[in-house]
Amino acid sequence: MLSKIPNIVPLSPQGWTDYALLDSGEGAKLERFGKYILVRPDKGIFWPRALPAKRWQDVDAVFEQPESGEGYWVQKRSVPERWLMRYGDLAFWAKLTPFRHTGVFPEQAPQWDWIAKQIRAAHQPVNVLNLFAYTGIATLAAAAAGANVTHVDASRPTLAWARENAIAAGLQDRPIRWILDDALKYVRRESRRGKRYDGIIMDPPVFGRGPKGELWRFGKSFPLLLEACKQILAERPLFIVISAYAIEESSLLLYNLVSDWIKSREGHITVGELVLQDTAAQRPLSTGIYARWSREGD
Numbered sequence: 154m155l156s157k158i159p160n161i162v163p164l165s166p167q168g169w170t171d172y173a174l175l176d177s178g179e180g181a182k183l184e185r186f187g188k189y190i191l192v193r194p195d196k197g198i199f200w201p202r203a204l205p206a207k208r209w210q211d212v213d214a215v216f217e218q219p220e221s222g223e224g225y226w227v228q229k230r231s232v233p234e235r236w237l238m239r240y241g242d243l244a245f246w247a248k249l250t251p252f253r254h255t256g257v258f259p260e261q262a263p264q265w266d267w268i269a270k271q272i273r274a275a276h277q278p279v280n281v282l283n284l285f286a287y288t289g290i291a292t293l294a295a296a297a298a299g300a301n302v303t304h305v306d307a308s309r310p311t312l313a314w315a316r317e318n319a320i321a322a323g324l325q326d327r328p329i330r331w332i333l334d335d336a337l338k339y340v341r342r343e344s345r346r347g348k349r350y351d352g353i354i355m356d357p358p359v360f361g362r363g364p365k366g367e368l369w370r371f372g373k374s375f376p377l378l379l380e381a382c383k384q385i386l387a388e389r390p391l392f393i394v395i396s397a398y399a400i401e402e403s404s405l406l407l408y409n410l411v412s413d414w415i416k417s418r419e420g421h422i423t424v425g426e427l428v429l430q431d432t433a434a435q436r437p438l439s440t441g442i443y444a445r446w447s448r449e450g451d
Contacts, residue, residue, distance in 0.1 A: 159408040160421075164443065165428040166262035171238045174259075176209070176433040178202035183431075186247050186255050187238050189213045193253050194224075195438075203433035216253040224253055237321060240265070243293050245318040256288040256314060260427040260440045264394055265294035271352065271392040271447055272298035279391060281352040282343075284336040284378075285361075289315030291354050291394075296327040300352070305332045305339050307363045335363030337378050344384035351391045353382055359399050371400055379414050390418070391448055396427065398441040407444035420448045 176183040178200050182193050192215040214232050218224040226249045235248035240262055247255040272279050272295060279300040283292050286304045295302045306312050312333050319325045361369040395407055404424040411422055424444040428437045
Protein backbone atom coordinates (compact mmCIF):
# COMPACT_ATOMS: atom_id res chain seq x y z
CA MET A 154 0.00 0.00 0.00
CA LEU A 155 1.29 3.45 -0.88
CA SER A 156 2.49 5.44 2.12
CA LYS A 157 1.75 8.71 0.37
CA ILE A 158 -0.04 9.76 -2.79
CA PRO A 159 1.00 13.01 -4.46
CA ASN A 160 -1.42 15.81 -5.13
CA ILE A 161 -2.22 15.30 -8.84
CA VAL A 162 -3.93 18.33 -10.35
CA PRO A 163 -4.73 19.05 -14.01
CA LEU A 164 -3.98 22.63 -15.02
CA SER A 165 -6.08 24.32 -17.67
CA PRO A 166 -5.84 27.98 -18.76
CA GLN A 167 -8.78 30.25 -18.06
CA GLY A 168 -9.60 33.59 -19.62
CA TRP A 169 -7.44 33.46 -22.74
CA THR A 170 -8.85 35.99 -25.21
CA ASP A 171 -6.11 35.60 -27.83
CA TYR A 172 -6.18 31.79 -27.92
CA ALA A 173 -8.81 29.08 -28.14
CA LEU A 174 -8.81 25.35 -28.82
CA LEU A 175 -11.88 25.26 -31.05
CA ASP A 176 -12.08 21.51 -31.65
CA SER A 177 -9.95 18.37 -31.65
CA GLY A 178 -10.19 14.92 -33.15
CA GLU A 179 -9.00 12.52 -35.82
CA GLY A 180 -5.35 13.33 -35.27
CA ALA A 181 -5.50 17.13 -35.22
CA LYS A 182 -6.30 20.32 -33.29
CA LEU A 183 -8.29 23.27 -34.59
CA GLU A 184 -6.94 26.36 -32.83
CA ARG A 185 -7.18 30.13 -32.89
CA PHE A 186 -3.96 32.05 -32.25
CA GLY A 187 -4.95 35.71 -32.21
CA LYS A 188 -7.18 36.11 -35.26
CA TYR A 189 -5.63 33.22 -37.22
CA ILE A 190 -7.21 29.76 -37.33
CA LEU A 191 -4.70 26.91 -37.59
CA VAL A 192 -4.88 23.12 -37.90
CA ARG A 193 -1.99 21.26 -36.31
CA PRO A 194 -1.52 17.47 -36.19
CA ASP A 195 -1.55 15.54 -32.92
CA LYS A 196 -1.23 11.79 -33.35
CA GLY A 197 -2.50 11.16 -29.82
CA ILE A 198 -6.03 12.35 -30.66
CA PHE A 199 -8.29 9.48 -31.74
CA TRP A 200 -11.81 10.70 -31.03
CA PRO A 201 -14.20 12.10 -33.66
CA ARG A 202 -14.36 15.81 -34.34
CA ALA A 203 -17.30 17.79 -32.97
CA LEU A 204 -17.39 20.54 -35.60
CA PRO A 205 -18.39 19.92 -39.23
CA ALA A 206 -15.78 19.40 -41.94
CA LYS A 207 -16.55 22.82 -43.42
CA ARG A 208 -15.37 24.49 -40.21
CA TRP A 209 -12.10 22.55 -40.32
CA GLN A 210 -11.58 23.58 -43.94
CA ASP A 211 -12.24 27.29 -43.39
CA VAL A 212 -8.85 28.01 -41.81
CA ASP A 213 -5.81 30.18 -42.41
CA ALA A 214 -3.11 27.50 -42.35
CA VAL A 215 -2.69 23.74 -41.96
CA PHE A 216 0.49 21.96 -40.90
CA GLU A 217 0.99 18.90 -43.09
CA GLN A 218 3.02 16.06 -41.62
CA PRO A 219 3.86 13.34 -44.17
CA GLU A 220 4.72 9.85 -42.94
CA SER A 221 8.28 10.39 -44.11
CA GLY A 222 10.10 13.69 -44.45
CA GLU A 223 9.71 17.04 -42.77
CA GLY A 224 6.40 18.74 -42.13
CA TYR A 225 5.38 22.05 -43.66
CA TRP A 226 2.68 24.72 -43.46
CA VAL A 227 0.07 25.12 -46.18
CA GLN A 228 -1.46 28.59 -46.06
CA LYS A 229 -5.10 28.75 -47.15
CA ARG A 230 -5.11 32.49 -46.57
CA SER A 231 -2.22 34.87 -46.14
CA VAL A 232 -0.64 34.69 -42.67
CA PRO A 233 1.98 37.32 -41.74
CA GLU A 234 5.53 36.35 -40.88
CA ARG A 235 4.64 37.06 -37.25
CA TRP A 236 1.76 38.55 -35.30
CA LEU A 237 1.34 39.95 -31.81
CA MET A 238 -0.54 38.03 -29.11
CA ARG A 239 -1.40 38.97 -25.54
CA TYR A 240 -2.01 37.24 -22.26
CA GLY A 241 -3.03 39.59 -19.48
CA ASP A 242 -0.45 42.37 -19.44
CA LEU A 243 2.08 40.31 -21.41
CA ALA A 244 2.62 40.67 -25.17
CA PHE A 245 4.66 38.36 -27.42
CA TRP A 246 5.11 37.35 -31.03
CA ALA A 247 3.66 34.22 -32.62
CA LYS A 248 4.65 32.81 -35.98
CA LEU A 249 4.45 29.63 -38.05
CA THR A 250 7.60 27.58 -37.44
CA PRO A 251 8.90 24.57 -39.42
CA PHE A 252 8.20 22.40 -36.36
CA ARG A 253 4.40 23.06 -36.31
CA HIS A 254 4.70 25.23 -33.21
CA THR A 255 3.92 28.94 -33.03
CA GLY A 256 6.29 29.94 -30.22
CA VAL A 257 3.35 30.04 -27.81
CA PHE A 258 2.27 27.13 -25.60
CA PRO A 259 -1.14 28.26 -24.31
CA GLU A 260 -1.45 25.43 -21.77
CA GLN A 261 1.42 27.04 -19.85
CA ALA A 262 -0.67 30.08 -18.91
CA PRO A 263 -1.53 28.76 -15.42
CA GLN A 264 2.19 28.32 -14.79
CA TRP A 265 2.90 31.92 -15.80
CA ASP A 266 0.24 33.10 -13.35
CA TRP A 267 1.60 30.86 -10.59
CA ILE A 268 5.19 32.00 -11.10
CA ALA A 269 4.14 35.65 -10.92
CA LYS A 270 2.11 34.94 -7.77
CA GLN A 271 5.09 33.30 -6.02
CA ILE A 272 7.36 36.22 -6.85
CA ARG A 273 4.93 38.93 -5.78
CA ALA A 274 4.15 37.15 -2.51
CA ALA A 275 7.83 36.87 -1.57
CA HIS A 276 8.26 40.57 -0.68
CA GLN A 277 11.99 40.21 -1.26
CA PRO A 278 14.43 40.39 -4.19
CA VAL A 279 13.98 37.24 -6.25
CA ASN A 280 16.50 35.67 -8.64
CA VAL A 281 14.94 33.29 -11.17
CA LEU A 282 16.68 30.89 -13.56
CA ASN A 283 14.71 29.84 -16.65
CA LEU A 284 16.30 26.84 -18.41
CA PHE A 285 15.29 25.70 -21.91
CA ALA A 286 13.51 29.03 -21.87
CA TYR A 287 12.45 29.00 -25.55
CA THR A 288 10.56 32.17 -26.56
CA GLY A 289 10.54 33.37 -23.00
CA ILE A 290 6.93 33.97 -21.95
CA ALA A 291 7.69 32.52 -18.51
CA THR A 292 10.66 34.88 -18.40
CA LEU A 293 8.34 37.80 -19.15
CA ALA A 294 5.90 36.71 -16.44
CA ALA A 295 8.69 36.52 -13.86
CA ALA A 296 10.26 39.83 -14.91
CA ALA A 297 6.90 41.62 -14.92
CA ALA A 298 6.33 40.38 -11.36
CA GLY A 299 9.60 41.96 -10.26
CA ALA A 300 12.18 39.18 -10.47
CA ASN A 301 15.74 39.30 -11.77
CA VAL A 302 15.69 36.63 -14.48
CA THR A 303 18.43 34.61 -16.15
CA HIS A 304 17.07 33.23 -19.43
CA VAL A 305 19.02 30.28 -20.88
CA ASP A 306 18.44 28.62 -24.25
CA ALA A 307 20.65 26.72 -26.67
CA SER A 308 19.17 28.20 -29.87
CA ARG A 309 20.43 31.57 -31.08
CA PRO A 310 17.31 32.31 -33.22
CA THR A 311 15.01 31.40 -30.36
CA LEU A 312 16.99 33.59 -27.96
CA ALA A 313 16.58 36.49 -30.38
CA TRP A 314 12.84 35.77 -30.54
CA ALA A 315 12.62 35.88 -26.74
CA ARG A 316 14.38 39.25 -26.65
CA GLU A 317 11.94 40.58 -29.25
CA ASN A 318 9.12 39.36 -27.01
CA ALA A 319 10.56 41.35 -24.12
CA ILE A 320 10.51 44.45 -26.30
CA ALA A 321 6.93 43.72 -27.38
CA ALA A 322 5.92 43.43 -23.72
CA GLY A 323 7.72 46.65 -22.78
CA LEU A 324 10.04 44.71 -20.47
CA GLN A 325 13.34 45.24 -22.32
CA ASP A 326 14.69 47.37 -19.48
CA ARG A 327 13.91 44.84 -16.76
CA PRO A 328 16.84 42.90 -15.24
CA ILE A 329 16.91 39.94 -17.66
CA ARG A 330 20.18 38.20 -18.58
CA TRP A 331 20.02 36.50 -21.99
CA ILE A 332 22.31 33.46 -22.12
CA LEU A 333 23.07 31.25 -25.14
CA ASP A 334 24.35 28.03 -23.59
CA ASP A 335 23.85 24.37 -22.82
CA ALA A 336 21.66 24.13 -19.70
CA LEU A 337 23.73 21.57 -17.80
CA LYS A 338 27.05 23.28 -18.54
CA TYR A 339 25.65 26.64 -17.52
CA VAL A 340 24.26 25.37 -14.21
CA ARG A 341 27.56 23.72 -13.34
CA ARG A 342 29.42 26.96 -14.05
CA GLU A 343 26.96 28.93 -11.94
CA SER A 344 27.60 26.49 -9.10
CA ARG A 345 31.34 27.06 -9.33
CA ARG A 346 30.71 30.82 -9.31
CA GLY A 347 28.63 30.48 -6.16
CA LYS A 348 25.48 31.82 -7.81
CA ARG A 349 22.17 31.03 -6.08
CA TYR A 350 18.59 31.20 -7.34
CA ASP A 351 15.30 31.56 -5.48
CA GLY A 352 13.24 30.08 -8.31
CA ILE A 353 14.02 27.65 -11.13
CA ILE A 354 11.90 27.06 -14.24
CA MET A 355 12.66 24.14 -16.58
CA ASP A 356 11.09 22.86 -19.79
CA PRO A 357 13.51 20.10 -20.83
CA PRO A 358 13.07 18.46 -24.24
CA VAL A 359 13.13 14.74 -24.93
CA PHE A 360 16.14 15.20 -27.20
CA GLY A 361 18.25 18.17 -28.15
CA ARG A 362 21.67 19.63 -28.76
CA GLY A 363 23.44 22.56 -27.17
CA PRO A 364 25.04 25.42 -29.13
CA LYS A 365 28.32 23.45 -29.35
CA GLY A 366 26.69 20.13 -30.19
CA GLU A 367 26.19 18.98 -26.59
CA LEU A 368 23.82 16.00 -26.57
CA TRP A 369 20.68 16.07 -24.42
CA ARG A 370 18.62 12.95 -23.75
CA PHE A 371 15.87 13.35 -21.19
CA GLY A 372 16.30 9.98 -19.45
CA LYS A 373 20.05 10.43 -18.94
CA SER A 374 20.56 14.18 -18.88
CA PHE A 375 17.63 15.36 -16.77
CA PRO A 376 18.69 13.58 -13.54
CA LEU A 377 22.17 15.07 -13.98
CA LEU A 378 20.65 18.53 -14.36
CA LEU A 379 18.54 18.13 -11.23
CA GLU A 380 21.61 17.06 -9.27
CA ALA A 381 23.54 20.09 -10.53
CA CYS A 382 20.64 22.40 -9.65
CA LYS A 383 20.89 21.36 -6.01
CA GLN A 384 24.05 23.41 -5.81
CA ILE A 385 22.50 26.63 -7.09
CA LEU A 386 19.32 26.71 -5.02
CA ALA A 387 19.14 29.51 -2.48
CA GLU A 388 19.20 28.56 1.19
CA ARG A 389 15.44 29.16 1.35
CA PRO A 390 14.22 28.85 -2.26
CA LEU A 391 10.75 29.96 -3.27
CA PHE A 392 9.68 27.69 -6.12
CA ILE A 393 10.55 25.15 -8.81
CA VAL A 394 8.52 24.58 -11.99
CA ILE A 395 9.17 21.72 -14.42
CA SER A 396 7.23 20.93 -17.60
CA ALA A 397 7.81 17.99 -19.95
CA TYR A 398 6.38 17.18 -23.35
CA ALA A 399 6.38 14.09 -25.56
CA ILE A 400 7.77 11.71 -22.95
CA GLU A 401 6.24 8.33 -22.19
CA GLU A 402 6.39 8.64 -18.40
CA SER A 403 3.59 10.07 -16.26
CA SER A 404 3.70 13.04 -13.92
CA LEU A 405 4.55 10.59 -11.13
CA LEU A 406 8.05 10.39 -12.61
CA LEU A 407 8.44 14.13 -12.03
CA TYR A 408 6.97 13.79 -8.55
CA ASN A 409 9.51 11.14 -7.57
CA LEU A 410 12.41 13.12 -9.00
CA VAL A 411 11.39 16.42 -7.43
CA SER A 412 10.48 14.95 -4.05
CA ASP A 413 13.88 13.27 -3.86
CA TRP A 414 15.62 16.43 -5.07
CA ILE A 415 13.93 18.73 -2.57
CA LYS A 416 13.40 16.26 0.29
CA SER A 417 15.51 18.20 2.78
CA ARG A 418 13.34 21.31 2.40
CA GLU A 419 9.83 21.89 3.60
CA GLY A 420 7.26 22.80 1.02
CA HIS A 421 4.47 21.59 -1.19
CA ILE A 422 4.65 19.55 -4.44
CA THR A 423 1.88 19.49 -7.02
CA VAL A 424 2.06 17.37 -10.18
CA GLY A 425 -0.33 16.66 -13.01
CA GLU A 426 -1.13 17.25 -16.65
CA LEU A 427 -1.20 20.43 -18.67
CA VAL A 428 -4.64 20.49 -20.24
CA LEU A 429 -6.48 22.37 -22.97
CA GLN A 430 -10.27 22.16 -23.30
CA ASP A 431 -11.94 22.61 -26.66
CA THR A 432 -14.89 24.97 -26.95
CA ALA A 433 -16.87 22.70 -29.28
CA ALA A 434 -17.35 19.66 -27.02
CA GLN A 435 -15.65 20.75 -23.77
CA ARG A 436 -13.27 17.79 -24.01
CA PRO A 437 -10.00 17.95 -22.06
CA LEU A 438 -6.83 17.40 -24.05
CA SER A 439 -3.58 16.58 -22.26
CA THR A 440 -0.58 18.27 -23.83
CA GLY A 441 2.18 17.49 -21.32
CA ILE A 442 3.02 16.92 -17.67
CA TYR A 443 4.32 19.22 -14.97
CA ALA A 444 5.61 19.33 -11.42
CA ARG A 445 6.02 22.32 -9.18
CA TRP A 446 7.27 22.86 -5.66
CA SER A 447 6.84 25.94 -3.53
CA ARG A 448 8.02 26.79 -0.06
CA GLU A 449 4.70 28.32 0.96
CA GLY A 450 2.33 26.14 -1.09
CA ASP A 451 -0.13 27.15 -3.81
